[in-house]
Amino acid sequence: MIGQDIIDQFRALLDARGIVTGADDIAPWLTDWRGRFHGQAAAILQPDSTEQVAAIVTLAARLGVPLVPQGGNTSMVGGATPPPDGSALILSLRRMNRIRSISASDNLAVCEAGVILSTLHDAAAEIGRRFPLSLGAKGSATIGGLVSTNAGGTQVLRHGTMRALVEGIEAVLPDGGIFEGLDALKKDNRGYDIKQLLIGAEGTLGIITAASLRLVPAIAARAVGWAGVRSPADALALLRHAEARLGDSVEGFEVIADDGLGHVLSHIPGTRCPIETRTPWHVLIEVDHDSGRQPGPGERLESALAEALDQGIALDAAIAVNEAQAEAFWRIRESLSEAERAQGPALQYDISVPVARMPAFMTDTAAAAERAFPGTTASSFGHLGDGNVHFHVRAPKGTADGPAWIAAQGAAINAFVHDAVVAAGGSISAEHGIGQMKRAELGRLASPARLHALRAIKAAFDPQGIMNPDKLIPRPGEG
The missing domain is CATH 3.30.70.2190 (Alpha-Beta Plaits)
Incomplete structure (x- = not known):
């Protein structure tokens, strides 16, 4: 656990609203959206500016204190949940909720990380434009989290994932330096694309504080x-x-x-x-x-x-x-998703395979899973046009203790489904990220070259390992 002396050093960087230490106030932010992962944290840090984020990260680097960035806490893979040993602090971006600029002539909005997706939708509509990414959690998901996980949604077929909609990024890197990349340049050949490294990195390489986002004409x-x-x-x-x-x-x-x-x-x-x-x-x-x-x-x-x-x-x-x-x-x-939860315990998979192979995967893998795990039922739904579906394996009818069923069968079913995805040339994470839920499976299934690259990039950016620890990057021995 992190002691009071360290908490006081962070408190000195922030205003009265900038730090939360009450156990009851912290509790709602210690569990992931699905209720599968639970952590501990001595405090939630709540900066209201990029400069405050930079000061926090600089101090964290000096003290060796890990930080877990958090927006709307809608991660489906435990990507925003702190570790259970209380060794990290939560860094909430929710106070950084300003739309710094929005322009119909530029088709561009510059949003801070804490802007809620539905708020951006409303602001774009007021100027005759729209931001063409939507999902079920639009009323709570924030721009920083959506960029950090390269979110998808129901409009990817026409407009692409978040990666295609981000024109620029501002972020605080693990040493506290501010990466100023909000300019929406169509051509920029200054070497590695830092913006694209940060998109989908799940907060493991830095803290996204703002993004320049592409708008499109409103629907007539x-x-x-x-x-x-x-x-x-x-x-x-x-x-x-x-x-x-x-x-x-x-x-x-x-x-x-x-x-x-x-x-x-x-x-x-x-x-x-x-x-x-x-x-x-x-x-x-x-x-x-x-x-x-x-x-x-x-x-x-x-x-x-x-x-x-x-x-x-x-x-x-x-x-x-x-x-x-x-x-x-x-x-x-x-x-x-809500109906599936009400139906009973299930294991949910956010996967993608090449579009041409998706129909066979949906039917054949469902039938194979039901044969391999008697009593279960399997089916899928989702974005067929981009090869991404949500594949569910439901517990046998009458299962009263969902967590016990998952504990007993989850690992075997996970391996079965993920092996089928890889055999079809697909990905075990299409739009929700890896987080902590899929980290070991990524280590088991990814190629040595991919794992080496992921670990090398992480080590280069974050040698102390303070950025969202134990997320995305498989641990040694997991790959």
């Missing part, structure tokens, strides 16, 4: 449709059909197994199946126009889905008739 009109299909292979055929007919106006394309839809209908009040036919698989598709060009997105989507029905690619389809219905379609997709 959109259409949201729902289609029922026989299989993920038909869902992929529908995607290729939609791309051929609709081009890059296809903004979202989500695939959902029927059992997942059933869980939403059972556990989320006010939801209903958008089509009359219950099919084995379902597709949610959004088509957006950023101008008033004709024909509009509704007419174009209707034509494309009609052709898909005629060709037997789709079994049934519906198009939302108004915005309320469009939001109701999306609510089903966004409620899947």
